[in-house]
Amino acid sequence: MTAADTVPVDDPTRDYGDKVVAVEPGGVEPIPLDERHGRPLGLFWTWVSPNMEFATVAVGMLAVLYWGLNLAQATAAIIIGTGLGSISHAILSTWGPRDGLAQMMLSRIGFGRIGNLLPAGLNAATAGIGWFAVNSISGALALHALITSLPSEVALLVVVAVQLLVAFFGHNLVHAFERIAFPILSVIFVIAAVIVLTKSHGAAQFTQFAPPRLGGFLLTVGASLGYAAGWNPYASDYTRYLPPRSSRPAIAWSAGLGVFTSCVLLEVAGAAAVSAVGAKAAIDPSTFTGLTPNVIGKLTLLAIMLGAIAANVLNVYSGAMSFMALGVRLPLHRARAAVAVVFGIVGFIVASFGLANAGQNYEDFLLIIAYWITPWLGVVFVDRLLRRGKPTGVWALTAGYPNWAGPIAMLVGMVVSIWLFCNQTKYVGVVPSAHPAVGDLTPEVGFLISAVLYLVLFRVLKPQTTLGEAAPSVEYARR
Numbered sequence: 001m002t003a004a005d006t007v008p009v010d011d012p013t014r015d016y017g018d019k020v021v022a023v024e025p026g027g028v029e030p031i032p033l034d035e036r037h038g039r040p041l042g043l044f045w046t047w048v049s050p051n052m053e054f055a056t057v058a059v060g061m062l063a064v065l066y067w068g069l070n071l072a073q074a075t076a077a078i079i080i081g082t083g084l085g086s087i088s089h090a091i092l093s094t095w096g097p098r099d100g101l102a103q104m105m106l107s108r109i110g111f112g113r114i115g116n117l118l119p120a121g122l123n124a125a126t127a128g129i130g131w132f133a134v135n136s137i138s139g140a141l142a143l144h145a146l147i148t149s150l151p152s153e154v155a156l157l158v159v160v161a162v163q164l165l166v167a168f169f170g171h172n173l174v175h176a177f178e179r180i181a182f183p184i185l186s187v188i189f190v191i192a193a194v195i196v197l198t199k200s201h202g203a204a205q206f207t208q209f210a211p212p213r214l215g216g217f218l219l220t221v222g223a224s225l226g227y228a229a230g231w232n233p234y235a236s237d238y239t240r241y242l243p244p245r246s247s248r249p250a251i252a253w254s255a256g257l258g259v260f261t262s263c264v265l266l267e268v269a270g271a272a273a274v275s276a277v278g279a280k281a282a283i284d285p286s287t288f289t290g291l292t293p294n295v296i297g298k299l300t301l302l303a304i305m306l307g308a309i310a311a312n313v314l315n316v317y318s319g320a321m322s323f324m325a326l327g328v329r330l331p332l333h334r335a336r337a338a339v340a341v342v343f344g345i346v347g348f349i350v351a352s353f354g355l356a357n358a359g360q361n362y363e364d365f366l367l368i369i370a371y372w373i374t375p376w377l378g379v380v381f382v383d384r385l386l387r388r389g390k391p392t393g394v395w396a397l398t399a400g401y402p403n404w405a406g407p408i409a410m411l412v413g414m415v416v417s418i419w420l421f422c423n424q425t426k427y428v429g430v431v432p433s434a435h436p437a438v439g440d441l442t443p444e445v446g447f448l449i450s451a452v453l454y455l456v457l458f459r460v461l462k463p464q465t466t467l468g469e470a471a472p473s474v475e476y477a478r479r
Helices: 042-051 054-065 071-093 108-115 117-146 152-167 171-198 213-229 232-238 248-277 285-289 294-325 332-386 405-421 430-434 442-461
Strands: none
Touching: 042 171, 042 248, 042 294, 054 071, 054 117, 054 213, 054 248, 054 285, 054 294, 071 213, 071 232, 071 248, 071 332, 108 117, 108 332, 108 405, 117 152, 117 232, 117 285, 117 294, 117 332, 117 405, 152 171, 152 294, 171 232, 171 248, 171 285, 171 294, 213 248, 213 332, 213 442, 232 294, 232 332, 248 285, 285 294, 332 405, 332 442, 405 430, 405 442
């Protein structure tokens, strides 16, 4: 068996191809060659559409309203954090076509079959419950603001039901939905953002909630990084159907710019909205839409709701992929249905409680996302670097393949960085307790600790990197 053998072969039993209105067959096995289709450019709108929603706007609002930055400072922090998350997303997206595997399956290479339960379990909960709840709240708030006679709880139920309905069919319908939503969301949000930016006050600052200035800047970097990097564990889920010879630079640019442009535009617009409204601003769609003419405001509310659905379509789908990466043996459409129902119910309950205090809950959630994703990134990037020129995807599907270097490095990176640098409402770490101006460096420190520790443990524990004469037992659906 060679590295080339990790590329899956044709499978005449599937008959899915580029069909849109068809339930996607299979599970987390490699996508057969005869099922590959699509172009890298399609990734641009796949990643623009889910960010065209109020949850993105709210990141920028937090920077000014809660963390005391002015518009220029918030913009700089947003660009830095989003840039880092977009670069990692671009790199991860290029990993899908060669092996045809979902991101949390590829994560097994650095973590082993059992050790991967840590990141895959966190991502299943993050996608299926956390992000599902966050985006459902933003969609429900928009619908309630548009139809004030509709109770917010009922609005939430409507949004959740639509999201689950759209997500059921799978990969091709997800891409098609994002493509259709792209021009609608882009036109409305660009117009609204331009109007809001013209009404902003660049020097406006609010200090009633804010930590010291540097701390607020670092909190904004961490939050915007957490928002952009929140998509990282999904990256190859949406590139694994591309032909193996697809241009890697085209994939990276399309996926990375899709995340970067949409996040920066709306997060900066959110910061501008708070600077324009002043201390009366709140983490609510009305703060943003109230600055636009009535017609544009109503269209923006509709777009916010559509954007929330676009985001949660990805969350439900990738939640199913992570659920199956845990080792659950179900056909994908059944796994997706299970995630949609179980996680949807739990997410609905979480979102119901979150409606009452959306701003503070959202701040905490964004940072917590970055707390685990950046240590995971430290492991998978170093692992890929150490395996240059060697087979990779084969280890994701090798029965019993162990690599304890990954989970140890990630867990230590999380625990140490959170203990030292966490800056949450319920827990403040050792460093920010003594020096509040530090803000929150947990994501950056977690990445560095996990990356360095994995490099050391890789040398000590020596996980398999070559196939040798005895080929491992590989779980490909068809060879």
